[in-house]
Amino acid sequence: EPEVTQTPSHQVTQMGQEVILRCVPISNHLYFYWYRQILGQKVEFLVSFYNNEISEKSEIFDDQFSVERPDGSNFTLKIRSTKLEDSAMYFCASSVQGLRVNTEAFFGQGTRLTVV
Amino acid sequence: GDSVTQMEGPVTLSEEAFLTINCTYTATGYPSLFWYVQYPGEGLQLLLKATKADDKGSNKGFEATYRKETTSFHLEKGSVQVSDSAVYFCALSDRVFGPGTRLSVLP
Numbered sequence: 001e002p003e004v005t006q007t008p009s010h011q012v013t014q015m016g017q018e019v020i021l022r023c024v025p026i027s028n029h030l031y032f033y034w035y036r037q038i039l040g041q042k043v044e045f046l047v048s049f050y051n052n053e054i055s056e057k058s059e060i061f062d063d064q065f066s067v068e069r070p071d072g073s074n075f076t077l078k079i080r081s082t083k084l085e086d087s088a089m090y091f092c093a094s095s096v097q098g099l100r101v102n103t104e105a106f107f108g109q110g111t112r113l114t115v116v
Numbered sequence: 117g118d119s120v121t122q123m124e125g126p127v128t129l130s131e132e133a134f135l136t137i138n139c140t141y142t143a144t145g146y147p148s149l150f151w152y153v154q155y156p157g158e159g160l161q162l163l164l165k166a167t168k169a170d171d172k173g174s175n176k177g178f179e180a181t182y183r184k185e186t187t188s189f190h191l192e193k194g195s196v197q198v199s200d201s202a203v204y205f206c207a208l209s210d211r212v213f214g215p216g217t218r219l220s221v222l223p
Binding site (some may be wrong): 033035038041042043044045089091093094095104106107108110 | 139150152158159160161162165205208210211212214215216
C-alpha cells in the first residue's frame with residue numbers, strides 16, 4: 001500500500017542551526033502539506049504546496065520556514081536558525097486533490113525534531 | 117474562523133465499555149469531518165470520515181455521524197479494547213484539528 005515516508009524519524013539539532021526535514025509523498029498525489037505537533041498539544045497546519053508553489057500557509061509558517069520540491073519525489077521543510085520552541089513532531093501529508101475538495105490527506109509517521 | 121472543540125481527556129475506560137468522544141465544530145460552508153487516531157509513538161492515521169450532513173463514517177467498530185444541525189461529529193464505539201488506547205483527533209477538512217483526546221482502556 002502506498003504511503004508517505006519521512007526521514008529522519010528523529011533529529012536533534014543545536015539552537016541556531018538549520019534543519020531540513022524530508023518527505024516522500026505518495027507518487028500520484030499533487031498536494032503536499034506540513035503540520036507540526038508540539039509534545040502533548042494539538043496538530044497545527046503549517047503549509048500546503050501545489051504546482052511548485054505554496055498555496056496556503058498558517059501564521060506559524062513565517063520567514064524561518066521554507067518548503068521545496070527539489071525533484072519529482074521529495075518534499076522538504078527547511079527551518080532556518082532553529083529555536084527551542086521549534087521542538088515538535090513534524091508531519092508531512094499528501095493528497096490527490098486539494099483538501100477543500102473533500103479529499104483525504106495521508107500522513108507520514110512524522111519526524112521528531114529536538115532543538116537543544 | 118474555522119475551529120474544532122473536543123472533549124478534554126484523558127478518558128479512562130474498562131475494556132468492553134462504551135466510548136463517546138464529543139466533537140463540535142465551527143465552519144463556513146460544508147466541510148468534511150475526520151477522526152484521526154495516534155497510537156503511542158506513531159503518526160496520525162485516518163480513522164473515519166464523513167463528507168456531508170447525515171453521513172456516517174465507520175471503521176474498526178468506531179462510528180461518527182455528521183450532524184449539521186448540531187455542528188457535531190461525536191465518535192462512538194460500543195465496546196472498547198485495550199488496543200484502542202491512543203489519542204483521538206477530530207479534524208475539519210484536514211486543516212483544523214481539535215486538541216486531541218487521550219483514551220486509556222484498562223484490562
